[in-house]
Amino acid sequence: MSAKSETPNPETPGALWRRNLPVWAALMALLALSAWAAYWPFGRIDTALGFAIAGVKTALVALVFMQLKHASGLVRIVAACGLFWAAILFTLTLADVLSRMVNR
Amino acid sequence: MSGADVEARLREPWSDLETDHDTAFARQRAGATFGIWVFLASEALFFGALFLTYTATRLAHPEAFAAAGRETNIVYGTLNTAILLTSSLTMAVASQAAEKGLFRRMTLWCLAATAALGLAFLVVKGFEYREDIEKHLVPGARFALSQAPAQLFFGFYWLVTVVHAIHLGIGIGLVARLIEKGRRDPEFLKENPQVEVTALYWHLVDLVWVFLYPMLYLPGRSG
Amino acid sequence: MSTTASPTGLADPDELDLGLPVSYLADGHSVRSWLLTTDHKRIAILYAVTITVFFFIGGAAATLVRLELATPEADLLRADTYNKLFTLHGVVMVWFFLIPSIPNTLGNFLVPLMIGAREVAFPKLNLISWYLNLGGGLLAVAALILGGVDTGWTFYVPYSTVFSNTWVSLTVLGVFTTGFSSIATGVNFIGTIHLLRAPGMTWFRLPLFVWAMYTTSLMFVLATPVLAVTLLLVFAERTFGLPIFDPARGGDPILFQHLFWFYSHPAVYIMVLPAMGVVSELITCFARRKVFGYTFMVYALVAIAVIGFFTWGHHMFTSGMSPYAALVFSFLSFVVAVPSAIKVFNWTGTLYRGQVGFESPMLYALGFVGLFTLGGLTGLFLASIPIDVHVQDTYFVVAHFHYIMVGASVSAYFGGLHFWWPKITGRTYPETWARFAAILMFFGFNLTFFPQFIAGYLGMPRRYHVYPPEFQIWNVLSSAGAAVLAVAYLMPLGYLTWSLLFGERAKNNPWDASGLEWRTTSPPPRQNFFGAPRVQGGPYNYHPEGVAPVHDQPRLPSQGSLT
Numbered sequence: 001m002s003a004k005s006e007t008p009n010p011e012t013p014g015a016l017w018r019r020n021l022p023v024w025a026a027l028m029a030l031l032a033l034s035a036w037a038a039y040w041p042f043g044r045i046d047t048a049l050g051f052a053i054a055g056v057k058t059a060l061v062a063l064v065f066m067q068l069k070h071a072s073g074l075v076r077i078v079a080a081c082g083l084f085w086a087a088i089l090f091t092l093t094l095a096d097v098l099s100r101m102v103n104r
Numbered sequence: 105m106s107g108a109d110v111e112a113r114l115r116e117p118w119s120d121l122e123t124d125h126d127t128a129f130a131r132q133r134a135g136a137t138f139g140i141w142v143f144l145a146s147e148a149l150f151f152g153a154l155f156l157t158y159t160a161t162r163l164a165h166p167e168a169f170a171a172a173g174r175e176t177n178i179v180y181g182t183l184n185t186a187i188l189l190t191s192s193l194t195m196a197v198a199s200q201a202a203e204k205g206l207f208r209r210m211t212l213w214c215l216a217a218t219a220a221l222g223l224a225f226l227v228v229k230g231f232e233y234r235e236d237i238e239k240h241l242v243p244g245a246r247f248a249l250s251q252a253p254a255q256l257f258f259g260f261y262w263l264v265t266v267v268h269a270i271h272l273g274i275g276i277g278l279v280a281r282l283i284e285k286g287r288r289d290p291e292f293l294k295e296n297p298q299v300e301v302t303a304l305y306w307h308l309v310d311l312v313w314v315f316l317y318p319m320l321y322l323p324g325r326s327g
Numbered sequence: 328m329s330t331t332a333s334p335t336g337l338a339d340p341d342e343l344d345l346g347l348p349v350s351y352l353a354d355g356h357s358v359r360s361w362l363l364t365t366d367h368k369r370i371a372i373l374y375a376v377t378i379t380v381f382f383f384i385g386g387a388a389a390t391l392v393r394l395e396l397a398t399p400e401a402d403l404l405r406a407d408t409y410n411k412l413f414t415l416h417g418v419v420m421v422w423f424f425l426i427p428s429i430p431n432t433l434g435n436f437l438v439p440l441m442i443g444a445r446e447v448a449f450p451k452l453n454l455i456s457w458y459l460n461l462g463g464g465l466l467a468v469a470a471l472i473l474g475g476v477d478t479g480w481t482f483y484v485p486y487s488t489v490f491s492n493t494w495v496s497l498t499v500l501g502v503f504t505t506g507f508s509s510i511a512t513g514v515n516f517i518g519t520i521h522l523l524r525a526p527g528m529t530w531f532r533l534p535l536f537v538w539a540m541y542t543t544s545l546m547f548v549l550a551t552p553v554l555a556v557t558l559l560l561v562f563a564e565r566t567f568g569l570p571i572f573d574p575a576r577g578g579d580p581i582l583f584q585h586l587f588w589f590y591s592h593p594a595v596y597i598m599v600l601p602a603m604g605v606v607s608e609l610i611t612c613f614a615r616r617k618v619f620g621y622t623f624m625v626y627a628l629v630a631i632a633v634i635g636f637f638t639w640g641h642h643m644f645t646s647g648m649s650p651y652a653a654l655v656f657s658f659l660s661f662v663v664a665v666p667s668a669i670k671v672f673n674w675t676g677t678l679y680r681g682q683v684g685f686e687s688p689m690l691y692a693l694g695f696v697g698l699f700t701l702g703g704l705t706g707l708f709l710a711s712i713p714i715d716v717h718v719q720d721t722y723f724v725v726a727h728f729h730y731i732m733v734g735a736s737v738s739a740y741f742g743g744l745h746f747w748w749p750k751i752t753g754r755t756y757p758e759t760w761a762r763f764a765a766i767l768m769f770f771g772f773n774l775t776f777f778p779q780f781i782a783g784y785l786g787m788p789r790r791y792h793v794y795p796p797e798f799q800i801w802n803v804l805s806s807a808g809a810a811v812l813a814v815a816y817l818m819p820l821g822y823l824t825w826s827l828l829f830g831e832r833a834k835n836n837p838w839d840a841s842g843l844e845w846r847t848t849s850p851p852p853r854q855n856f857f858g859a860p861r862v863q864g865g866p867y868n869y870h871p872e873g874v875a876p877v878h879d880q881p882r883l884p885s886q887g888s889l890t
Contacts, residue, residue, distance in 0.1 A: 011204055011206055013201075013206075013207050013210055016197050016200055016201055016207075017197065019200075020193055020196050020197055020200070021193070023193070024189065024190065024192075024193040027189045027192075028186065028189065031182065031185055031186060031189065031317075034317070034318065034322070035178065035182050035322075038178075038318075038321075038322040038325040038326065039325050039326050040326055041326045042326070043326065046322070046325070046326055047318070047322070047323065050317075050318030050322045051315075051318050053318070054314050054315050054317065054318050057189075057311075057314045058311050058314055058315075061189075061192055061307055061310065061311055061314070062307075062311070064196070065192050065193070065195070065196035065303075065307050066196075066303075066304055066307045067200075071137075072134070072138075074138060075137060075138060075141050078138070078141040078142055078144075078145050079141060079144070079145065081145050082144065082145030082146075082147075082148035082149065083148065085145075085148075085149055085152075086148055086149055086152035089149070089152055089153065089156055090152070090156055090159070093156055093160065094156075094159070094160065094163075097160045097163060097164070098163065101163065101164065
């Protein structure tokens with residue numbers, strides 16, 4: 001929505017692709033890195049890296065493709081709420097699951 | 105857009121607002137964006153709960169999950185991730201072009217590419233399912249792996265990939281609807297909030313897969 | 328409904344025919360005009376009809392349960408029939424009556440009116456929501472009645488997935504479908520309240536009922552998807568044999584309980600926050616007072632909605648959950664009591680020096696405050712681990728949650744129904760009957776559920792159809808109370824139906840209440856308002872700031888006409 005005011009010059013198809021193609025290229029590079037890193041012999045670090053890359057990809061898609069970068073404050077709050085409540089679910093459940101595992 | 109166009113595009117209750125049509129239409133668009141984002145937040149909790157099930161189970165049985173993760177086909181998985189990420193690119197371009205009411209032909213082609221890539225994903229997934237069934241990766245008496253918790257991994261695998269495929273199927277339907285309407289009515293796609301709503305939903309389905317990729321295809325590759 | 332088809336559409340025959348548009352009830356009489364309507368007011372009526380049917384289905388099951396429990400022996404029902412009946416009662420009452428009760432009927436009707444809007448933000452979605460609710464409800468009720476389910480409303484695994492031979496899958500599918508109805512309603516209300524408030528209707532001028540609907544919608548949107556997933560997992564494990572929680576293969580049944588209660592604890596607040604909203608409207612109107620501490624009432628609603636998501640583990644103290652997690656959940660459960668207590672203090676503070684009237688809605692509201700306090704305080708007993716371990720799975724727990732869910736929420740629903748009945752239907756009901764029903768409901772409720780606190784504390788376990796004879800006295804009291812309660816619930820069905828047919832035409836603002844919804848005709852026109860409402864001041868403008876209402880003055884709001 002707000003992107004409209006930020007690009008006053010008439011848009012060309014080229015400009016659209018120039019804005020989005022680099023993101024796609026980065027996503028592909030991250031995917032390749034992710035697949036490659038899974039074979040590194042570092043055990044748990046591989047797993048962490050796999051999910052970290054997924055997080056970076058999510059950030060790229062959300063900010064550029066989903067235009068969260070240009071979205072209104074309200075929409076950003078909604079997106080943040082989704083993440084925050086998922087975090088509540090994860091934190092408190094894993095608090096139980098992990099402390100039960102330690103006890104065992 | 106001319107005044108008559110905007111008026112035709114206005115829906116209840118935005119058409120009743122005490123403002124001029126352009127302002128009302130802008131608010132209608134903002135409302136659509138806001139509404140779909142609230143729904144996406146809801147979806148984040150939906151898939152969050154599924155991912156939590158996976159996380160808790162994997163923490164309890166790391167070896168079995170590594171052994172099970174090795175059995176999935178990483179080639180199909182990686183290919184499908186690439187397909188979906190590419191479909192997000194075409195969807196994003198279509199949405200951004202439609203938002204400004206520009207390049208109708210390109211918008212239609214991008215939408216068609218998006219739907220085609222979504223279908224390609226499902227085809228690849230179908231091949232993968234066939235291979236999984238042949239390798240006895242369906243939980244039950246004839247399951248291929250000896251560790252019992254490996255069945256939990258594949259219980260999750262089948263459930264979550266099918267739920268994701270259903271979401272993707274809905275997405276393909278929504279995109280196909282836009283293509284059909286956009287082909288018939290040259291003005292349909294221009295500044296239509298439905299394009300953005302469909303695009304945001306599509307991206308979410310893509311993002312779910314982005315997380316499923318390390319969950320289903322990457323465990324146990326190094327060991 | 329055809330009774331309201333007056334030639335002018337005006338409800339009050341004393342008013343002049345100003346050529347005003349017809350009421351929403353007169354705006355089309357065909358079945359189609361109801362079943363395909365996008366009018367939020369008509370959808371509210373559709374919801375009211377369906378939840379009333381579900382309420383009496385669930386009530387019938389409860390009646391049989393109470394009849395069986397009148398004696399210690401099994402003389403009316405067999406064990407598995409009893410199990411199926413309390414499951415039917417729980418599932419229907421929770422998901423098909425309580426959850427949609429206030430939000431989808433009163434909320435749907437009133438939210439746009441109260442904020443000065445013509446419609447909800449997504450009218451078609453609103454209608455879809457009703458069909459999802461109806462479809463899910465019919466599916467679940469059909470499964471529960473034709474086949475029966477013996478798991479209890481909680482569907483705990485592994486019993487529900489591995490062992491139970493009853494119609495769990497279909498029931499779960501029905502509840503799953505209804506979940507999407509809740510999400511749709513939540514999206515709709517959040518969108519409406521954010522985007523469609525009338526000019527001048529700022530956030531801190533919103534009536535507390537609207538704030539309650541907003542916070543409830545947050546919970547609809549953020550909690551319901553987790554229930555959907557939980558039930559989907561049960562469905563997949565049962566129907567397709569996909570092991571998720573199966574302990575035989577290393578699965579974790581406690582994980583199911585985490586997911587289930589992540590929804591089902593906030594679900595309690597989904598039931599009680601709307602009730603709080605209703606009661607705030609009633610108490611201010613019938614005490615002729617501004618609400619005491621408006622901003623804190625708002626903060627308390629938001630705090631309950633947010634903190635309510637942090638406390639679910641107190642349902643799981645005896646499940647085998649880690650004791651460290653139990654401590655954290657216990658502490659957080661005590662924290663959520665603080666905003667609830669603030670609300671009770673503020674309601675009583677509102678009554679202080681008020682010109683209190685005892686019309687029937689107010690009787691329900693006062694009953695709510697007492698029953699909610701008792702239910703809330705016994706909740707604190709249960710939030711402390713040692714007492715919970717003692718009374719877990721006894722009638723103490725049953726009594727506690729009925730005080731909240733029936734004593735508080737259902738009282739508030741009836742209170743709200745009576746308060747807004749003239750606005751919704753354009754008819755008045757017989758006030759004497761209504762007062763009698765309200766008082767009877769209060770006494771019947773306490774007679775039913777207070778003995779259960781005692782029986783539970785003495786050790787009577789829930790979910791058994793036979794029990795040791797020493798508990799019989801408490802059960803006889805409880806069953807007798809249930810009979811009184813049944814009469815009290817049937818009475819409104821009678822006299823409200825009577826009022827639809829023969830009731831007097833209602834005035835536009837029969838209670839002289841201050842909200843925007845009273846600034847239009849009873850019943851309102853399709854467009855809700857004549858002209859565009861503009862809001863000049865805050866809610867509950869019953870008297871000037873800082874002054875107590877003068878007693879025996881005519882009950883008129885000081886707020887001027889807003890349209």
